[in-house]
Amino acid sequence: MDGQYWERAKExxxxxxxxxxxxxxxxxxxxxxxxxxxxxREYYDQHGFHPSMVQxxxxxxxxxxxxxxxxxxxxxEEHPPFGRYLGFPQEExxxxxxxxxxxxxxxxxxxxxxxxxxxxxxxxxxxxxxxVRPSDVVQISTDLGMxxxxxxxxxxxxxIGATCFTPGAGNAERHVRTMxxxxxxxxxxxxxxxxxxLDQAKALDLDPAASPLRxxxxxxxxxxGIPGTKAALENGWGIAALDCATxxxxxxxxxxxxxxxxxxxxxxxxDVYTEIVAKDDVHAPMAEGESGAIVYTHLRRKGQPMLRFWxxxxxxxxxxxxxxxxxxxxxxxxxxGRVDDMLILRGVNVYPSAVQRALLEVEGLGSEHRIVxxxxxxxxxxxxxxxxxxxLGGGAPSAADLEALQARTGQHLRAVTGIRFGLELLPPSxxxxxxxxxxxxxxxxxxx
Amino acid sequence: MDGQYWERAKExxxxxxxxxxxxxxxxxxxxxxxxxxxxxREYYDQHGFHPSMVQxxxxxxxxxxxxxxxxxxxxxEEHPPFGRYLGFPQEExxxxxxxxxxxxxxxxxxxxxxxxxxxxxxxxxxxxxxxVRPSDVVQISTDLGMxxxxxxxxxxxxxIGATCFTPGAGNAERHVRTMxxxxxxxxxxxxxxxxxxLDQAKALDLDPAASPLRxxxxxxxxxxGIPGTKAALENGWGIAALDCATxxxxxxxxxxxxxxxxxxxxxxxxDVYTEIVAKDDVHAPMAEGESGAIVYTHLRRKGQPMLRFWxxxxxxxxxxxxxxxxxxxxxxxxxxGRVDDMLILRGVNVYPSAVQRALLEVEGLGSEHRIVxxxxxxxxxxxxxxxxxxxLGGGAPSAADLEALQARTGQHLRAVTGIRFGLELLPPSxxxxxxxxxxxxxxxxxxx
Numbered sequence: 001m002d003g004q005y006w007e008r009a010k011e012x013x014x015x016x017x018x019x020x021x022x023x024x025x026x027x028x029x030x031x032x033x034x035x036x037x038x039x040x041r042e043y044y045d046q047h048g049f050h051p052s053m054v055q056x057x058x059x060x061x062x063x064x065x066x067x068x069x070x071x072x073x074x075x076x077e078e079h080p081p082f083g084r085y086l087g088f089p090q091e092e093x094x095x096x097x098x099x100x101x102x103x104x105x106x107x108x109x110x111x112x113x114x115x116x117x118x119x120x121x122x123x124x125x126x127x128x129x130x131x132v133r134p135s136d137v138v139q140i141s142t143d144l145g146m147x148x149x150x151x152x153x154x155x156x157x158x159x160i161g162a163t164c165f166t167p168g169a170g171n172a173e174r175h176v177r178t179m180x181x182x183x184x185x186x187x188x189x190x191x192x193x194x195x196x197x198l199d200q201a202k203a204l205d206l207d208p209a210a211s212p213l214r215x216x217x218x219x220x221x222x223x224x225g226i227p228g229t230k231a232a233l234e235n236g237w238g239i240a241a242l243d244c245a246t247x248x249x250x251x252x253x254x255x256x257x258x259x260x261x262x263x264x265x266x267x268x269x270x271d272v273y274t275e276i277v278a279k280d281d282v283h284a285p286m287a288e289g290e291s292g293a294i295v296y297t298h299l300r301r302k303g304q305p306m307l308r309f310w311x312x313x314x315x316x317x318x319x320x321x322x323x324x325x326x327x328x329x330x331x332x333x334x335x336x337g338r339v340d341d342m343l344i345l346r347g348v349n350v351y352p353s354a355v356q357r358a359l360l361e362v363e364g365l366g367s368e369h370r371i372v373x374x375x376x377x378x379x380x381x382x383x384x385x386x387x388x389x390x391x392l393g394g395g396a397p398s399a400a401d402l403e404a405l406q407a408r409t410g411q412h413l414r415a416v417t418g419i420r421f422g423l424e425l426l427p428p429s430x431x432x433x434x435x436x437x438x439x440x441x442x443x444x445x446x447x448x
Numbered sequence: 449m450d451g452q453y454w455e456r457a458k459e460x461x462x463x464x465x466x467x468x469x470x471x472x473x474x475x476x477x478x479x480x481x482x483x484x485x486x487x488x489r490e491y492y493d494q495h496g497f498h499p500s501m502v503q504x505x506x507x508x509x510x511x512x513x514x515x516x517x518x519x520x521x522x523x524x525e526e527h528p529p530f531g532r533y534l535g536f537p538q539e540e541x542x543x544x545x546x547x548x549x550x551x552x553x554x555x556x557x558x559x560x561x562x563x564x565x566x567x568x569x570x571x572x573x574x575x576x577x578x579x580v581r582p583s584d585v586v587q588i589s590t591d592l593g594m595x596x597x598x599x600x601x602x603x604x605x606x607x608i609g610a611t612c613f614t615p616g617a618g619n620a621e622r623h624v625r626t627m628x629x630x631x632x633x634x635x636x637x638x639x640x641x642x643x644x645x646l647d648q649a650k651a652l653d654l655d656p657a658a659s660p661l662r663x664x665x666x667x668x669x670x671x672x673g674i675p676g677t678k679a680a681l682e683n684g685w686g687i688a689a690l691d692c693a694t695x696x697x698x699x700x701x702x703x704x705x706x707x708x709x710x711x712x713x714x715x716x717x718x719d720v721y722t723e724i725v726a727k728d729d730v731h732a733p734m735a736e737g738e739s740g741a742i743v744y745t746h747l748r749r750k751g752q753p754m755l756r757f758w759x760x761x762x763x764x765x766x767x768x769x770x771x772x773x774x775x776x777x778x779x780x781x782x783x784x785g786r787v788d789d790m791l792i793l794r795g796v797n798v799y800p801s802a803v804q805r806a807l808l809e810v811e812g813l814g815s816e817h818r819i820v821x822x823x824x825x826x827x828x829x830x831x832x833x834x835x836x837x838x839x840l841g842g843g844a845p846s847a848a849d850l851e852a853l854q855a856r857t858g859q860h861l862r863a864v865t866g867i868r869f870g871l872e873l874l875p876p877s878x879x880x881x882x883x884x885x886x887x888x889x890x891x892x893x894x895x896x
Binding site: 080081090091093094095096097098105106108110113134135137143144145146147158161163164165166167168169170174177178181182183 | 528542543553558561582585591594613616618622630631
């Protein structure tokens, strides 16, 4: 710890020198995985790739095949439980974690003592970058179970020497009451659960703006990077709301993190090298500032290292200096969409996050919505069901209030997305609230 | 680690020498809390007690007032959040935990880095005593949130160097599937949840006896110490089922733990000094083998130390040697009841655990029951609602089968408890299953 930096020399290094180090690390990792991890050797052989083909960072992007969740899932099914990319004897594993699988079988992670010690350091750097200090009481409002999110946050906060509080899974009322009781100054959770806690605080007649919180670090889903959501969190709780996290495969997963300047997400690329590539060509790098798919690479993990992991997330990257003095690249808009989540409606690409952003910008709308997709003949129809604000029309909106709101909403949505949506205004609290991650797209197109 | 011992010299010490050390530790703790912790000084002054009054272990029992949960709750309400018995500056706290409160406000625990490091060592000794080894995969099937249970288990298993797996809160199906997928060899959970997982395994067509488990360590409630429940767990899962745990206030809470000889629960009294006293007189020690209330004392914790904490649990203690070579006292029947839970029915003391034990001994009964209490005029009536076994009468029991079972059950219950209960036989799966702790006594006596 050195003033505003966790590790000043590392964070403020000349970017060219850092890149040279990254190239060395990448070449070492490629040699290591090809030599030691049968999964990688086979995979690279099948793809006609050999580590000797990489002399530059551009080679890395152009020539190394990507790994996807499906590839990992298949490898673990064939070589249970951890796949042939473990990198240490299984009995040296200290923690098993996993990611939820759509097929019922999670993808399992096994961490050695060394990998956890390393993860703790990087998580600490990231949380310190976001502003966590030893004097903070950090409330981690996530399940601490199979999933990595809470664990990484806990390890980093412990390493900083903050006081950590983990109220457990679910039970929003307990999370809110205890937050006030123990005097939590930092909240780490999903944006969805933080909004849920905000409602819960009001329901308990607690004043959220008078809460002990000063900082929120939001993980697990985009949200703190979406201006409307960010504003709802910041104004609601009276905090700074910062965005953090990559994906659990990439643990230490906090290498995307906002600093106090809040000019977007810093990319701690000297631990997890991060590329933006074309959505339809994993070997085509995108130019500075252009939107593309994110591909991640572990530079230091020896256990279950991911080299060119296709995250399915979308972002854009810039290289200009940040006032905080850190010389890392940045994602100025954070991670704003999932390549897989993109909807194509009448030939137009629409991200659910763009719809959410647009709705949060309309005065008079409430905080919850759904996007309902249906097929009418050959056409896809998209209807947005959105609550209006409890305060609209002084709490008892007239038909004219609702009509005006409807017109305003439709207009703004069309301006932002280019699409004319069906629109249904609903009374406040009509829609179910989510406890962990939001699922706001309801796709009925395959249904009768 | 030294063969079957975590720390041979400590565990096999001459009991007299150990007791001499305990007395020294106790006197040091009394001086410390009186000198440094305003809560204790005030409490002792109010009770006319001063540390100089303790020269012997008998003095300790005879003269030191007990602390109860209510006393702690009141102290924390008046001096939030941690009470004036913290013992270190609040900002040096590393983890906050708590126990559920009936009043809505939990009692909070704050652990310093030193207290956690100490806790890890004692938890490791205890789990090692129960048979956990570095080669084990330890599945901790509890919530890792506010409550201490899972955390202590995790810390101890990590310290041993076992591979730890924490599937998270709830979701029995996931706990069972992942147990087979990762090859868990040790399960740490409540007896109730372990029985729930047994049902779940069968529902998933998995063979519990062919599970990778070899050992179960059961915490959070009596159960592994109740012969019928122990047998259900051991036969069902094909494991050794060992009993462990005191109460979260006494963290490191595993100082009551069974060894592989399974002759009852060892009491690691050189970390948590443990007394058995009369249920109605906290200053009257019980003789060897006689049943009484358990009072616990931290010998080494400097943060939130508990000196003579009234647990509300009931047990008896013996001093004869154990074949394992450990020279600790033992609770030969484990913790078998709660002083608070004891029912007085028509003047007879009955423990719900005795009813449970009796029911599990009757051939033809199933695994779930309730004890329903009602007031009829001036009399308390107790009815037991219990499921019959799915295999009774080949799966389709006749009226005669049920009548015979009813007679058998009533007779056995009366023999064990001395009480004639009302009795209702229910078809299998009639009663709700519990996920964490069982609540089998339904007290309708205060209701209309």
